[in-house]
Every structure is written in structure tokens, then in C-alpha cells.
Amino acid sequence: MSLFPAYSNEKETKYEEVLPTTSSAAANEEKIWLENNSFAIKTQDLTAIQCKTSLVGQENSNDSFLSSSSSEEDCSDKNNSLSSNEEIESKRKRVKKSKKKHKKSKNSCNETIEPILDFTGQEEFYVDKNKAKQYNTIRTLHKPACPKYRVFYYTLGRSHYNSEKSKTKRYYRFREEACEVQQTFYALEENEYTLKLGELNRKTVENCKDLKSWLELIALQDRNPYKWSRLRVAEKKIDYVQKALIYLPNQEELYKVYISIITQAYTSHDVSKMLEPLLAKDPYSLILWQALIMCTQGTMARCNVPDVLLIYERCMKKMFHNHKQSLSAQVSDRIMLELFYNCSLFLRQAGLYEQFFALIKLAIELNVAVSSKFLEDLQPRAQDEQTLLEYEEIILQSGLPMNEIWLRIEKLRQSFNFLPYPGDNDKCSDPQRIVFNEDICHYVYPLKTQENSFKLLLIILKLLKLPFIGSHILASQLQGDTDAIEDQLAIYTNPHYICSWDHEEFFSSLFELSKEMVNTPTYISTSIAHEQYAQCLKSLLLNCAQSYEQIDEIKRLIFLQLWCRFERFLLKLEKLNKKLNEEFIQQARKRFKSLLKQRQNRNCLQLYVEFALYEYEAESSSEIIENIFKNLLEAYNKEENLQSELAYVYLTYAEILLKWRQYEKASKLLSLYALKLDFSQLESITNAKKLMAVTKLKEKLDLTIKVEQNVEIMLLEQHFMNDYTLSQINSYCALCYTVQQKQQALEYLQKLLEIFKTQSNQRHAYLREHIYEIYIKLLQLPKGNSYVSHKLIQQSIFNGLQEYPNNLYLLQKWGCQQSMPWYKLRAGYIKLNPSIKSVIYIIALARCRFIKTLATASPLELPPSFANINNNDLHYHELLVRQRILNLFKILIPNDLTQNSSSPSLSLYSSLQRNSLFWRCYLSCLSDQNCSFDLSKKCLLTALDECPWSKALYLDGATYVPQELSHLQDLIIEKQLRIYALPEELEILRER
Secondary structure, eight states: OOSSGGGOOGGGTTSOOOOOOSSHHHHHHHTGGGGOGGGOOOHHHHHHHHHHHHHHHHHHHHHHHHHHHHOOSSOHHHHHHHHHHHHHHHHHHHHHHHHHHTOOOTTOSSSSOOOOOSOOSOOSOOOOOOOOGGGSSOSOOOSSSSOOOOOOOOOSSOOOOOTTOOOOOOOOOOOOOOOOOOOOOOOOOHHHHHHHHHHHHHHHHHOTTOHHHHHHHHHHGGGOSSOOOHHHHHHHHHHHHHHHHHHSTTOHHHHHHHHHHHHHHSOHHHHHHHHHHHHHHOTTOHHHHHHHHHHHHTOTTTOOHHHHHHHHHHHHHHHHTOOOTTSOHHHHHHHHHHHHHHHHHHHHHTTOHHHHHHHHHHHHHHHSOOOHHHHHTTSOOHHHHHHHHHHHHHHHTSOOOHHHHHHHHHHHHHHHOOSOOOSOGGGOSOGGGOOOHHHHGGGOOOOSSGGGHHHHHHHHHHHTTOOOOOSHHHHHHTTOOOSOGGGGGGGGSOGGGSTTOOOHHHHHHHHHHHHHHOOSSOOOTTSTTHHHHHHHHHHHHHHHHHHTTTTOHHHHHHHHHHHHHHHHHHHHHHHHHTOOOHHHHHHHHHHHHHHHTSGGGTTOHHHHHHHHHHHHHTTOOHHHHHHHHHHHHHHHTTOGGGHHHHHHHHHHHHHHHHHTTOHHHHHHHHHHHHHTOOGGGGGGOOHHHHHHHHHHHHHHHHHHHHHHTTOOOOOGGGGTSOOHHHHHHHHHHHHHHHTTOHHHHHHHHHHHHHHTOOTTSHHHHHHHHHHHHHHHHHHHSSOOSSOOOHHHHHHHHHHHHHHOTTOHHHHHHHHTOTTSOHHHHHHHHHHTOOOHHHHHHHHHHHHIIIIIHHHHSOTTTSOGGGTTOOHHHHHHHHHHHHHHHHHHHHHHSOSOTTSOTTSHHHHHHHTTTTOHHHHHHHHHHHSSTTOOHHHHHHHHHHHHHHOTTOHHHHHHHHHHOGGGHHHHHHHHHHTTOOOSOOHHHHHHHHHO
């Protein structure tokens, strides 16, 4: 039986092999397989084969005849075999010859000769010898290239393997955090929208003075089911707002909604036209005036210094002459102070320092009783002019490119010439330095109550970039954030955080960032002419204190305390800059001693404590510091009217002892204070007396807390005074810590946080903020009799930041947690609706977390994993830090600024978009050694579009995008910002 059906005949399988015959029937049977469909052959090919077989048969007959005549002796069988061999050989030769010559055979009856098959029709199968070239290459080779095998090993005998045992998994617990409820703006169905619209319309008709119904009706327009354009939706909202203002005139909430709608839908020119009718109806609305000012000031096409000042002039004139009975003197002064602050800040940011200082001098003259010396200290000195000329000659002869010369001379003149020039015009080469009172008298007015003059002086100190605001409540009372990097350094000046001064890497990194982002004039020691600006601030503080002599002793002491802390702050900056010398310390000591020798300051314990703290920062010997405190306690320990000051002295002395790790002496000192004993009995304090002191101090503190529960008044001066209640709380916690009762102190602080949780009470809010600081400081103190988990510390800090997001101490403590991964640390800052303080702290933390530690630490201080650190690794960490900071800015800056205002990214961006320091940090991060000029230019254009009045942005643009210097100079001149050095002037000076 054949292997293939095409080559077999089932009818002949039962017979043996049959010899060919000459009959036609036999021949037909032999060729039946040729008619099989699987082997079809053309008729032309079949004719050629038949013709060739006939010729071959004829030649065979002739050969056999010749062979029989020549050799008759051979037998017939032998002749037949020879003839067959010769036929095969001759046939092969003819085929080979025809292939070589590629010619047609003369004997063929067809033009083409087909190849002879290797079978005769009797075989059951044949071998296919043709190549299949498609198998030579493989198109794809799927991974894995080798097959996978599962190999199982079985042991002989009894097996102890438990097949039901599950695979061990890592322990985890899934906890879904409670998401904040956000207002959704998805489109409603038409029936639902119509139903809600009718319901709200009915409410507004029934009670037309219900503000909540009007606001819900306005917000409903964002969820309409129709494909309305943004302009159509804005028009519908404006229509409802105008209807609501008919029934609710002068409503601030409606004004805010109206301003947000028109600023998103219309151009600044149209917005100003739409605000004018509202101001005509309500000319005393501060919200409308601020919107009109920002409509001009915050638009690149319309921003111009004279135009903005003209709107400020109109606004302040209206507000000052507002004699409505409903507006009290306190409210009127608050509005005027806010307008004065905004106008002064605009002048400072625009670089108009002569007008800025002239405005400050005029405001002080109008509202504070000052002497002639007060005004003399705010005038430029002749020796400073000569120093400036020497520096300019050095820069002009340096051979630097023209753009670098202009940038350096511009910053140099801005550092020196910040005070207005007095006298005749002939002595001054720059007429813009001469400012008359007539030029700035429209932007400041006398206050209606004399009590607000103290707040005016504090606002002026903030405008002069004095770092004294560290708490959230005080910052909210003094106009919030600014674009000055110096304000973030107030963490250095708080006297109660000596125990927690354990993050030198962070403070050093913050100082390095401040040196990069500082804007002249400044008191940062790395800037030229910083001595002149620091001296100006010191003189101003002393003159402010002198103005309250024999008028208000508390306010006088507050300004003296600020002067002392500023001296200590400058000392700290010199230490961080590693340029501290003995001469600097000696000069400051002379100033302190001359201040303490004055008759009115001899009995001020706060000033002696500040002097002791200065000696502590100067790293003086412990004997000098302790002698100051001993002399104070021995002289004033029995004074009954100095209880608050004595509590502050004991507390500061104990904190310094704790810093020196003298726990036993600190516990004796605090026990001495609680038991009201003489300082000479310090060594006689036993453990029993310490426990008695803890009980007595707690009883005394409970009485104070009961009184504080009924207090609601909180004066502005109390933010700077030494609070007696807080001093007692601090002393009690420190005493409990030294006698191994830390858990008891923590429980008591938690109880106080529950007592003072009324945020509407200003006094309770103030106490609660500082109790949070004490609680977190106590949690992080080492040792003690209780274990505190990192989770509790993190949660406590975050809870405090949720209530007081601008508290510098809490912000610093959140970032300096070494056990917290970076993504959690960054997420914590972002969740708190970050301010510019949070952004600055994140950048400083990103720098100090790896780079600062690796670059400054010695090989012995590094962990084993960083023993072989090199420059390449430092460069790699620098790239990582750069990418972390860029990722932060990508989160805070949305890709599409035209998206819905309810989106989280846009809400974060809106709180930072008008702060030039935010954009300067972003531009500085982009423009390092891996910078892209196109990306830096794009960032600069976006920043100038948001803050077109900030001169610091133009100077940074000239530094990081120098190819656009000529355009930036043209913009400065067009916006009429202050420019000290003209390019044409420098060309003439350089050619001399």
C-alpha cells in the first residue's frame, strides 16, 4: 500500500507486480494514475513525452540488430542487458549536452524539452528534492527564546510537605484616608437642572435677601446641561449677581464672586470698565478698589507706574474722606494702613527706593512724634558716595562684556543709592534721587487714632525687610506674605527655640538660598553695602524706641528688644557665612553696654536677657553667661511687680542649661522658681523638693489658666512681650522633663489644647499656637520616661500646621524629620495650601537633605554606605535635587491656566502667581549648568506676565537669559520702573 493516495491503485494491491504488455487495455490501466487530480499534466507536455519515447524505442531496435550480427555466439539474455545499459548511458549524455549548450534537440517534435521524471509510474511514492527556501529564515523569535520547563522534585518515601500552606506575604494594612469634600462641577441632566433652577428661583423670590440662595443659584450655572461657551456662562452669572446686588447692596461676598467671574471671562480693559459703575455706586468698597488696582498693575499691557499710582491716589483720597457713620475710626485706619502697605510695597518692588523711603519718612512725621535726629538718620552719607565711585571704576576697567557691566553697576547703585538725596539739584547728578513731599503726599494720610501708630511702625519695619514675624497670627495681622527672602529668616531670631537648634544643615541651606535670592538693598553680609542698610535699620529701631519715651514704656521696650534681636540675628548670619571675627563681637558688645548704661534701661530685665543670649550666640564662656543671670536673680528675685520678667529670666536660664545638658542644675533652678526661694539656696534643693515644686507650679498654673479662659482681648503689643502664662507653661514642662515626668507634661499640654480651641477668641488662638510649639518641642526632646513614636510627632506637627500654616517653627519642624520620606514631606506642605514660606523651605530642605551633608561632612562622620563618595556622586545628587525642585514647580503651576478655577492645581497656583519670589526661585532652578535657554525664556515671559511691576524679575532675566537684555531694558524704561544705569551712559564712562 502506498504512502500517498495519489500514487496508489486500490484495485491492484492484491496482485503481484505485472510485466508491461503491448495491449491497449494494459497500457490504459498503467496510465490511470496520471488522470488523478493531484497530478494534473498538460496535453502539450504529454505529447512531447510520447514522441520522445517512440524515438528511443527505434534506436534500441537498431542497436540490437547490429549487436546480433557481430556476435552470434553470445546468448540473447546477455545482449538484452548490454543494450539496456547503453540506452540509459546514451540518454543521459544527450540530456547533459542539451543542458550545457542550451539548444533544442533536432529529434524533438516540440520546441521545449521537459525534464525526465525519476519514476516510471510503477513506484508507489517518490521523494520531493526541491528546496523550501521559506524555512531558511525565521521572521520573529518570541521571548523567551528558550522554552520554560516546570521541574518537580519528589522525594522517596513519606513526604512532610504541607500542600495547604499558603505563601507568606508581607504584613500590611490598608487605610483609606478621608477625602476632602470638593464641590463637583459635572453637568446635570436637563430635567434635574430645570428642577434645581426653579427651586432656587423660588427661594430668591420668597426671600430676596438670602445670600446663600443667590450664591447657589450663581454656582448652578457651571453645571448646566447645555453646550454653552464660557462667555455665555459668565454673562448668566453676571446677570444673577447684578440682580442680587439690588437686594443686597455693598455685599462683599457678591463683590468677590463678581470680580472672579469677570477676570476669567474678559480682558483687563473690559474689567476696568465694568468695575467703574460699581465704584460709582459704592466708592468706599476696598475690594472693588483692589480689583481695579490689580487690573492695571497685574497686566503686562497696561502696567505703568504713573497709572498705578494714580489709582492709589484716587482710592486713598476716597477712603480718607469717608465720613459715613457706619465706618468707625478703627476700621478706617485699618483700611488706610492696608492701602499704605500695598502702595509702599509696589514702590519697593518697582525699584523706586527714593520714593519708598520718602513715603516712609512722611508717614512717620504725620503719625509719630519724632525728633530731628530721626530724619537725619534716613539721609545718604558723603563717604558712601565716594565708595560707590571707587567700585564703579573697578567694574568699568574690568574688561567684562557690556551686559555684565550694566547688570553689576545697576545692582551696585541700587545698593548704595536707596535713600533720597537732600539739598539742591546742582549737587546731584541723578534727578530721580531728589523727591519732594509734593510728589508723594497723595499716598499717605494721618491716622484717626493715635493707638494705630504702633502698627504703622511695625508695618514699616516689615516693609524694610526686618525679620521679626514668626507666628501665623502676627503675620495675618501685618498683611501676610511678601516677596522678600529675608522674612523667611525670622526663625533665627526667636529666643525660645534654643533647645531645638539642632538642624544646622537646614539653617545653613536656608542661608545659602537667601544669598542667591536676595534683592538689594539688604543687610545680608554677602551683598555690597550691607553695612549701610543694617545701620539704617538699627538707627530706625532706636529712634522708634526714643519716640515712645515717657509716653508708653512697653512699646519702647518692644523696639529695644527688636534692636537686640536684630544684633543677634546679624551675628548668626556671620557665623553661617563663616566670617565671624572678634572685632565684630567686640563692637556689638560696646553697643549693648552703652544701651544698658542708659538710666531708663538699667532696670529692664528683658534687655539683660537679650545680652546674655547674644553672649551665648557669640560662644562666650559659660561663666560669663551664668554671671549675667546670677546677678539678675540675686538683685531682683524679691520684686513682686516683676513676676513676668523674672519668669522669663528663669526660663531662659533653664533652657540654656538644658542645651548644655546640665539637667540636674536646670531642675534645681526651676524648683527654686516654683518654691520662691533665694538663689543662694540652689544647692540645697533635694528630690523631694523637686516633686513639691512640680505640684506647686501646677497649682499656680491652673489658677492662671482659669483666668485666661475668660480673657478675650489680645493687644498687638502682647505678641512681642514676654507672656507670663506661656512662661509658666514652659517652666512647668521643662521641670517635668528634668524630673522624669515627661508623660505628665504631655497630657497636661493636650488638656490645654482642648481648653483653648476657640478660634474666634484671639487670645485663645494666640495661646493655642504657642502651646502647639511647646508640645512639639517637648515631644522631640531626648530621654524622658516615655517613648514617643514618630507617627505621633508627625501627626502633631501636621495638626498644628493645619491651624497655623504660616508658623515658621512648625514649618521647620515638619521638614526636618529625618525618618519621613521625601514624597510624604512634600505632600504635607502641598496639602496645607502652600505659601511662599513653604516653597522656600522645601527648596532649602531638598538641598540640605543629601548634598549639604555629603559635601561638608568628613569621611569619619559619613555612614559606611557613603564612605567612598566622590565628585561624580555629588553631581548625581545635585541632579536629583534639581529634578525634585522642578517636580514641585510642575505641581504648583498648572499646564492649562484656563481650566476651571475649582481645580486643586489652579487654586495652589492662584495663591503664588502674584509673588515674584516664587518665579525667581523657579527661574534660578531652571538656569543652572543643565539649563535650556528656551525653557528659561518661556519661564521668564510667564513670570513677567504675572508680575510685570517687579524689577527683580527683570534683573534675574538679564542674568539667566542674557540674550534678551536689550528687550528687558526697553521694558524697564517703558513701564517707568527705576533704572540707575543707562547703557549709553556706561558706554561713555567706559571709553574715558
